[in-house]
Amino acid sequence: MNLINFMEKFPDEASCRRQFKLIRDQEGVICKKCKCTDHYWLSTLEQYKCKKCGFRTTLRSGTVMENSKLPFRYWFIAMHLLSIVKKPFSTLELQRQIGHKFYEPIWEMVQKLRLAMGDRDSQYKLDEFVELDEGFFESNKEEEVNELTGKKADKKRGRGSQKQSKVIVMTSTKEAKPTKKNQKPSKLRYVKMVVVEDLKASTIEKEVERNIESNSTVKTDGFRSYSNIKSKVKEHLQQIIPAKQADKLLPWVHTVIANAKRQLLGIHHSVSDKYIQNYLDEFCYKLNRRYFGIKVFDRLMVAAVNFNF
Ligand SMILES: [Zn+2]
Structure with missing residues (x-):
């Protein structure tokens, strides 16, 4: 559409x-x-x-619209843009295009749609063959808005202290013979990205359990927090390799991390650590539905109808 x-x-x-x-x-x-x-x-x-x-x-x-006073049409425009625009777009730009006087309600609307996207994807688990690695995303400790209800937006950028948000990145792939030079030996199926407080073994194992089917094979590097993943899945392939070769061992997670960073930084400049999960949820939602074509809008509507917090 x-x-x-x-x-x-x-x-x-x-x-x-x-x-x-x-x-x-x-x-x-x-x-x-x-x-x-x-x-x-x-x-x-x-x-x-x-x-x-x-x-x-x-x-x-x-x-998702509960308690919102915005017209339905605003929500429809936002869902339409989230469905058709491949890259993230700025909420400030959406506010300008809609011509709404205040930034906060528009910001809140888009964040809620991102939450609905995350909620939808959290209902599925990755399976078969999964690459797993940790990524570090630059975020800002300063809050974009104090509460999700969005009262005090501070749009000034770059004031807060920088932080490295820790993200567990998982990609399910299937084997595929490369037909071109430099092509990966596998095809990407689905992606999940989860912001975590720490990279302790117990934290990672909890996320593996929550996001990956137990009959899967998981491939990681030699990081010691991964050493007990095998208790959660059918098979764990762990390989100790120099950091420089990590993209050879886990080609898809590295591609996905690089793309997510490029998109996020390109549009949002500085993302609050409190909301980085929402932006990653939008990224994953779109990537996971990249072959859906015009159906993405209808699917997002279903997610929006069913999401309430
Ligand atoms: Zn009743």
């Missing part, structure tokens, strides 16, 4: 609300009070009414 198609399909607030309701009906509405899933639709109020207890659920309630 390009911009023209998008404008034709969603020309106004009403068309966005209709589509959002359609997806909600497909996904199912759950009563917050009694967990019942049968509802009447009160069309004049645009609310669901529980058939069992009468509790009302607004169109936004229980979704």
Whole structure:
């Protein structure tokens, strides 16, 4: 769906609300009070009414839009851009394009969509053959916004102290014969990136358990925190190699780390350590759906309808 198609399909607030309701009906509405899933639709109020207890659920309630006062169309524009623009885009630019007066609500909207993306990907585990390594991302200790509710945005950059955020990067791959020179001997399938407090063995093992199927084979370098990964998966291939050759041993994690760094720094300049996971979630979500084409928008809508925190 390009911009023209998008404008034709969603020309106004009403068309966005209709589509959002359609997806909600497909996904199912759950009563917050009694967990019942049968509802009447009160069309004049645009609310669901529980058939069992009468509790009302607004169109936004229980979704990523809960408590948001922004028009549905803003959300649709943001989801459209997150779906079609390959690289991350700046929220400030989105605010300008929408023409909204305040930065904070737009910033909060995009962050919530990133959370929905992360939530969606957290429902899947990597399997078969997985490369695993740690990456270090420059982040800023200063907070972009004090709370996720976004009251005090400080857009001044470069003031806070720099930090190296530790990220566990995992890529599932499958074998593929190179057909061109310099091509990797495997194909990338899916990616996960998890920001962690430390690189202790127990932390890494917990993430392996959470993100990789136990019947997988995991390949790492000789870092000692990896030594007990084999207790969590079928097979652990650990190879001690000089740092310079790490990209030969684990070609995909290194490519993914380099691309993520380039994209993040190119657009966001300085990312707060508090929100770096959200940016990485956006990066992984898009990468994991790189062959989905126009379906990414619909999938993101489903994620948005089902995400609530
Ligand atoms: Zn109910």
